[in-house]
Amino acid sequence: MSIYDTLNEQQKQGVFTVEGPVLLLAGAGSGKTRVLTHRIAYLIEEIGINPWNIMAITFTNKAAGEMKERVEDLVGFGSDSIWVTTFHSTCVRILRRFIDRLGYDNNFVIYDTDDQKSLVKDICKRLNIDTKMFKERVIMSAISSAKDELILPNEYSMGTGGDYRKQKIAQVYQEYQAALKKNNAVDFDDLIMLTVELFKSCPDVLESYQNRFKYIMVDEYQDTNTAQFELIRLLAAANRNLCVVGDDDQSIYKFRGANIRNILDFEHHYPEATVIRLEQNYRSTQNVLDAANAVIRNNSRRKEKALWTDKGAGNRIHFRPFENAYEEAEFVADDIARKQREGIVEYGECAVLFRTNAQARLLEERFVVEGIPYDVVGGVNFYSRREIKDLLAYLKTVDNGRDDLSVKRIINVPKRGIGATTIAKVQDYADMHEISFFDALTVAENIPGLGKSVSKLTAFVSMIRVFRGKLEFAGLEALIKEILETTEYIKEMDAADEEDALARAENVDELISKIVAYEETHDEPTLSEFLEEVALVSDVDRLEDDNNRVLLMTLHSAKGLEFAHVYLTGMEDGVFPSYMTITSDDTGEIEEERRLAYVGITRAKEDLTLCAAKMRMIRGETQYNAVSRFVKEIPTELLDNKPPMSRQYDADMDTGAENRISKYNPMYNTMMRSKPVATVAPKRTAAENKPFIASGVGDFGKLGIVKGAGTASGGKPDYDAGDRVRHIKYGEGTVIDLEPGPRDYKVTVDFDDVGQKIMYAAFAKLKKL
DNA sequence: TAGTTGGGTTTTTTT
DNA sequence: AACCCAACTA
Numbered sequence: 001m002s003i004y005d006t007l008n009e010q011q012k013q014g015v016f017t018v019e020g021p022v023l024l025l026a027g028a029g030s031g032k033t034r035v036l037t038h039r040i041a042y043l044i045e046e047i048g049i050n051p052w053n054i055m056a057i058t059f060t061n062k063a064a065g066e067m068k069e070r071v072e073d074l075v076g077f078g079s080d081s082i083w084v085t086t087f088h089s090t091c092v093r094i095l096r097r098f099i100d101r102l103g104y105d106n107n108f109v110i111y112d113t114d115d116q117k118s119l120v121k122d123i124c125k126r127l128n129i130d131t132k133m134f135k136e137r138v139i140m141s142a143i144s145s146a147k148d149e150l151i152l153p154n155e156y157s158m159g160t161g162g163d164y165r166k167q168k169i170a171q172v173y174q175e176y177q178a179a180l181k182k183n184n185a186v187d188f189d190d191l192i193m194l195t196v197e198l199f200k201s202c203p204d205v206l207e208s209y210q211n212r213f214k215y216i217m218v219d220e221y222q223d224t225n226t227a228q229f230e231l232i233r234l235l236a237a238a239n240r241n242l243c244v245v246g247d248d249d250q251s252i253y254k255f256r257g258a259n260i261r262n263i264l265d266f267e268h269h270y271p272e273a274t275v276i277r278l279e280q281n282y283r284s285t286q287n288v289l290d291a292a293n294a295v296i297r298n299n300s301r302r303k304e305k306a307l308w309t310d311k312g313a314g315n316r317i318h319f320r321p322f323e324n325a326y327e328e329a330e331f332v333a334d335d336i337a338r339k340q341r342e343g344i345v346e347y348g349e350c351a352v353l354f355r356t357n358a359q360a361r362l363l364e365e366r367f368v369v370e371g372i373p374y375d376v377v378g379g380v381n382f383y384s385r386r387e388i389k390d391l392l393a394y395l396k397t398v399d400n401g402r403d404d405l406s407v408k409r410i411i412n413v414p415k416r417g418i419g420a421t422t423i424a425k426v427q428d429y430a431d432m433h434e435i436s437f438f439d440a441l442t443v444a445e446n447i448p449g450l451g452k453s454v455s456k457l458t459a460f461v462s463m464i465r466v467f468r469g470k471l472e473f474a475g476l477e478a479l480i481k482e483i484l485e486t487t488e489y490i491k492e493m494d495a496a497d498e499e500d501a502l503a504r505a506e507n508v509d510e511l512i513s514k515i516v517a518y519e520e521t522h523d524e525p526t527l528s529e530f531l532e533e534v535a536l537v538s539d540v541d542r543l544e545d546d547n548n549r550v551l552l553m554t555l556h557s558a559k560g561l562e563f564a565h566v567y568l569t570g571m572e573d574g575v576f577p578s579y580m581t582i583t584s585d586d587t588g589e590i591e592e593e594r595r596l597a598y599v600g601i602t603r604a605k606e607d608l609t610l611c612a613a614k615m616r617m618i619r620g621e622t623q624y625n626a627v628s629r630f631v632k633e634i635p636t637e638l639l640d641n642k643p644p645m646s647r648q649y650d651a652d653m654d655t656g657a658e659n660r661i662s663k664y665n666p667m668y669n670t671m672m673r674s675k676p677v678a679t680v681a682p683k684r685t686a687a688e689n690k691p692f693i694a695s696g697v698g699d700f701g702k703l704g705i706v707k708g709a710g711t712a713s714g715g716k717p718d719y720d721a722g723d724r725v726r727h728i729k730y731g732e733g734t735v736i737d738l739e740p741g742p743r744d745y746k747v748t749v750d751f752d753d754v755g756q757k758i759m760y761a762a763f764a765k766l767k768k769l
Numbered sequence: 770t771a772g773t774t775g776g777g778t779t780t781t782t783t784t
Numbered sequence: 785a786a787c788c789c790a791a792c793t794a
Contacts, residue, residue: 059784088784113783137780188784223784256783356781358785378783412770419770538784556782580780596782619779620785773793779786 003074004038007031014243014276015039018047018215021236021270022243023263027307028292028602029283029562032245036217037067039243040082041074043215051078053214057232058086059223061537063560067219083213087228088536091191094198094209096532101202102194104184107528109396109403110535111180111187114384116140118405123175129168142169143176147189148225148257150196153177183436184402192227199234210238220560221246221266225257233269242270248303249296252556252596254588264303281307281602283562285314288608291634292601298633299591316640318609319631325359325570325616329366332567332611336550337372339565345607347373348548349564353555353600355576358618359569360552367550377553383534387493387504388511392534394483398467399527401438404430408437411460414492418460422453438464476515476525484508502731555600566604568597571612572625597630717747718768725749725766732769 004012014024014035026032036056043049058064068084083090092110100106111119120136120143123129146156153174160166180186186194199206216236218224221244224232236242244266251260267273281289289307296302322328332352339345352363357379367374382388390413393406401407412418429447430440444450444457463486471479484490490508493501518533519525551563555576570576577593584590601608612627627643636642719725723735733751747766 061784086784141780191784252782253784255781358781381783415771417770421770536784554782576781578781584780593781617785771794774791776788776790778788 003041007034007038008280010276010278010280011035011038013274014278015042017274017276018043018243019241021240021266021273023266023270023273023275024243024245024278025275025303025305026245026247026278027281027305028247028250028599029281030278030307031280031282032219032278033067033070035278036219036243036245037070037074039217040071044075044078049215050081051075052081053212054217055083055090055213055215055235056085056217056219057090058084058219060560061086061089063219086536087224087231088188088191091195091231092532092536094195094205095186095191098198098202098205099186099194101205102198104181104186104194105402107184107400109183109185109400109406110191110532111185111405112384112535113140114389115185115405116187119179120172120176123172123179127168127171127175129172134165134168139169139172143173144187144189145257146173147187147193148227150193150227150230152197183404184400185405189227192225192231196227196230196234199231206234207238209235214239215241216243218242218244219246220250222248222251222260222263223253223258224262226259226262227257229259229262240270240272247305249299249305249595250559250599252559252592252599254592260301264301277305279305279307281309283605284309284602285311285606287314287316287638288601288604288606291317291608291638292598294635294638295594295601295630295633296598299594301588301591315607317634317638318607319639319641319643320609320611321627321641321643322611322613323615325362325613326366328569328611328613329362332363332569332609333366333370333372335567335609336565337370340372345565346548347550350567351551351553351558351561351563351565351603352567352569353553353558353603354569355555355578355596356570357554359575363552363569367552373547373549375547375549375551377551378557381538382507382510383537385504385507387489387507390489391480391483391508391511392531394467394487395480395527395531397438397464398471398479398483399531401464402436404437407441411441414487414489416456416460418453418456422450422457425449426457471527476519476527476530477512479527480512480515555596558603559599562603562605564605565607565609566600567609567611568600569611570616571610571628571631572616573628574623574625575616575618576628577630594630597628717766719747719766724769726769727751727766735766 004015007015011031011034014022015038018039024032024035026035040054040056043054044051056064056067058067064084064086068079068082071082071084072079085093095104095108096106099108117136117140120139121131124131124134124136124139151159153170156173157167157170160170180190199209213235216232218232223246232242232244244263246263248260248263251258251263254260267275284292286309289309293307320328320331322331336345336347336350336352339350340347354360354363360376360379364374364376383392390410393409396403396406397410408423411423425447426440426444427437430437433440438461440447441457441461444454444461447454450457466486467479467483470482474482490505493504514534515530518530522529555568568576573582576597577590581589581593610631612631613625615622615624617623631643717738719735719738721735721738724732725735726732727749731751733749735747736750737748749766
């Protein structure tokens with residue numbers, strides 16, 4: 001009995017074919033991670049390859065972490081020295097050693113999207129480019145695409161032809177790249193592009209990595225862009241032991257440069273490649289698979305696959321249309337609560353998916369009201385929050401004064417009376433003398449026209465110097481605490497008040513915990529390394545699956561995950577597929593959306609529910625949308641409820657786009673001004689909503705346990721009517737009513753800020769004041 | 770210089 | 785609806 005016995009024939013072939021290029025076409029849920037991990041084990045234990053010679057590349061830290069863990073379980077020791085990382089961290093590691101060959105300092109900083117934007121903005125100002133006509137967004141994405149395609153500024157300039165806009169973008173690109181270098185900074189795209197550049201200009205470096213990485217595996221290959229393709233091609237060129245795993249049907253990242261041709265043309269690039277198809281699905285029921293297959297079949301450019309399962313048909317797909325998005329949210333929350341109550345499924349096995357992050361809000365509100373534990377994945381990245389970015393800017397300034405952007409971000413945060421004019425004068429001086437902004441600050445007394453501001457600037461510089469000393473002699477944790485104390489950052493935050501000051505303070509605490517955790521887990525912790533780790537994490541990375549909460553996330557975030565019960569919400573033309581893709585002339589865009597639908601459907605193991613709302617508020621506009629074409633692509637016999645075909649539901653919006661109600665639509669006047677009763681869904685307060693108990697579910701029965709809340713239910717809370725309490729989200733309020741329910745105490749609270757809410761005591765986690 | 774207000778603007782997705 | 789930015793006021 002060996003670890004390979006449990007694999008099916010195709011999986012075995014994938015594991016045992018270790019020489020030469022291999023294309024593993026792995027359908028959703030076909031066990032590709034199992035193949036990869038077993039393959040690594042096989043290489044080490046059966047072929048005797050040194051773990052040091054193996055590299056496995058993924059896209060997310062989470063995927064890398066999981067793979068590392070699973071490899072560790074399979075091979076006894078030696079797994080530490082396998083490179084299992086993401087593209088971006090691989091490149092950072094390489095560049096940290098060799099980027100000086102390209103004229104950067106090895107302690108470069110990594111710019112995120114915000115940083116890029118302010119840089120582009122600066123440059124536009126300098127070049128007299130009107131950002132009303134040339135939006136930063138557009139310029140940034142043009143630059144990003146160029147980098148994904150390995151087009152350097154010079155080449156870009158040459159390719160502009162007579163196109164005025166392109167010429168302008170080329171100018172900005174040129175300046176932008178120069179500014180990055182001057183700030184000793186790189187952006188996300190640079191990480192890949194510069195590594196390729198390094199390999200091409202320094203054959204000795206490339207060779208050393210080729211000698212090291214004799215066996216290379218790439219996960220989610222359908223998501224690679226041209227630069228990543230080239231990187232892998234170079235690394236694998238010497239040994240050609242390259243195994244790529246992917247599913248062209250799950251390619252959903254075209255917007256960030258993913259080139260689906262990379263996987264479609266693999267056999268063209270590597271004619272000797274072995275192609276293996278993993279078609280047995282171990283995840284979903286036949287009905288779920290049939291639905292997924294029925295949808296994806298409508299795409300033209302794809303490799304035919306026939307996913308099958310030996311699981312039974314399972315439940316039919318539920319389709320639930322609603323009048324508006326409120327009802328949709330209510331249904332999803334009620335349905336999950338019901339299933340949990342009846343012991344059908346636990347919260348942690350449910351996921352609610354949607355196209356855009358904005359859709360989370362309504363669902364979230366409803367989950368709070370009903371006291372269902374949930375987590376929203378994604379949205380604003382932890383490290384993109386203002387307070388975190390501020391503190392990171394302090395850390396970056398302490399670490400590397402060459403990063404002008406960070407210095408400028410914090411020089412007047414909290415307020416020190418250093419204004420725009422002063423900053424401009426310092427910048428002029430820095431430009432003139434070709435020194436960094438921070439270095440200019442250190443000689444502020446030489447800068448003409450600053451007047452009284454000089455003392456403020458020198459005070460700032462000495463503060464940073466004190467911080468540097470602190471770091472050197474007392475470490476990271478001491479540094480961040482010193483920064484917080486000296487700047488009185490928290491106090492300034494409170495002074496600026498807002499109800500989210502508390503949440504921000506919590507974020508700051510979380511950052512401190514991360515710093516402490518980092519220091520504890522590393523033998524030689526450095527500030528630079530910490531900043532680097534922090535720059536490359538996403539929200540999905542920190543997903544923990546042991547806390548039994550319903551997960552709310554976008555379809556993109558859900559890729560690679562699976563859940564027993566899945567709800568796809570907002571299944572409407574104009575929402576999903578999105579309005580942009582419907583109106584685009586590029587038919588490839590709708591195919592990408594369809595792949596996204598395929599990804600969503602195939603997340604479900606047992607049960608899938610599709611929801612649609614006839615009416616929904618988007619960006620402050622009420623829209624009427626037809627049921628998503630993707631729902632209609634599913635054969636009705638797989639559904640328990642037909643998509644409505646009646647004129648009433650479909651007539652005024654069958655094709656969606658031209659019938660949406662908007663200010664730009666000729667229908668706007670008649671439809672909006674006359675305000676048909678149903679058009680404006682009033683924002684309902686919790687108190688107006690039916691209490692959860694009355695939603696027609698009947699007896700809550702005997703299940704006395706509130707799963708996953710972590711709090712025992714049934715006990716009487718320590719507060720009573722009339723008491724003042726605090727809720728983590730709603731703040732302070734007065735308890736109006738506390739009544740025992742069949743399962744748990746139901747508490748009504750009148751919050752000072754948000755009004756009355758009814759919730760279950762076990763979930764509300766109210767603190768008596 | 771700092772704080773406020775009003776206007777204009779929102780590809781959806783993220784390493 | 786929400787956010788960002790520029791212009792304005794104190």
